[in-house]
Structures are given as C-alpha cells and as structure tokens.
Amino acid sequence: MYEDADRLLAEREERLEAELAELTRPPGEVGTISFGKRVGEGTSMAVDRLAAVSAQEHLLAMLDEVRRARRRVADGTYGACEVCGEPIPEGRLEARPWATRCVAHS
Ligand SMILES: [Zn+2]
Incomplete structure (x- = not known):
C-alpha cells in the first residue's frame, strides 16, 4: 500500500544527501582570498557561511524526518500519527x- 511512499521517500533522501554533499563540499578558493584588503568581501563571505550553516541544519532536519518516515514504512506504522495513532490524511501524505504526525500534532 505504501510502496509508492517508500519510493518517494528514498528519492527525497537521495536528493537531500546530494544537496548536503554540495553544501559541505570544501570551497577550493578560500586559500587565495586576501581578507586584509577587501573587508566587504570578507563580511559577505561570513554571511554566506552562516546561511550555509542554517541551510545545512535545515537539510539535516529534513533528512532526519525522511529517514524516520522510512523506518515507519519498514515497521508498518507509516501513515499513522506517531502521537495519537490516528491515520494521517491522504492529502497530507501526498503533500x-x-x-509522521497528523495535522493536530505536527
Ligand atoms: Zn495525531
């Protein structure tokens, strides 16, 4: 019944992992940048790094959610709210x- 869901989740997991790998890839150019001369650039780099860290946290949280859902597919509890056990509406699972939780407990 939930084979499609597992396939979707597997694809999602793969994509998130790829995005994370892209995000955590060490930048090759860092060694050649002079921080002394152009303060503006250094500042914007720091901001970029902060944005990257928060994007990474977001991706990791998403990945965790996807993996939890996949475990629930595996143990047969997928589609039921992990708090109240009520079925999660189909439309919500489609979106x-x-x-892993119903609307009331999300
Ligand atoms: Zn619930």
Missing part, C-alpha cells in the same frame, strides 16, 4: 510523504 508531505515524510509526515
């Missing part, structure tokens, strides 16, 4: 296949 967020990684949802």
Whole structure:
C-alpha cells in the first residue's frame, strides 16, 4: 500500500544527501582570498557561511524526518500519527510523504 511512499521517500533522501554533499563540499578558493584588503568581501563571505550553516541544519532536519518516515514504512506504522495513532490524511501524505504526525500534532 505504501510502496509508492517508500519510493518517494528514498528519492527525497537521495536528493537531500546530494544537496548536503554540495553544501559541505570544501570551497577550493578560500586559500587565495586576501581578507586584509577587501573587508566587504570578507563580511559577505561570513554571511554566506552562516546561511550555509542554517541551510545545512535545515537539510539535516529534513533528512532526519525522511529517514524516520522510512523506518515507519519498514515497521508498518507509516501513515499513522506517531502521537495519537490516528491515520494521517491522504492529502497530507501526498503533500508531505515524510509526515509522521497528523495535522493536530505536527
Ligand atoms: Zn495525531
């Protein structure tokens, strides 16, 4: 019944992992930048790094959610809210296949 969900989740997991790998790839140019001369650039780099860190945290949280949902597919509890056990509405699962909680408990 939830084979499609597992396939969707597997694809999602793969994409998130690729995005994370892209994000955490060490930048090759860092060694050649002079921080002394152009303060403006250094500042914007720091901001970029902060943005990257928060993007990474976001991706990791998403990945965690997807993996939890996949475990629930594996143990047969997928589609039921992990708090109240009520079925998660189909429309919600379609929009967020990684949802592990009903609307009331999300
Ligand atoms: Zn619930």
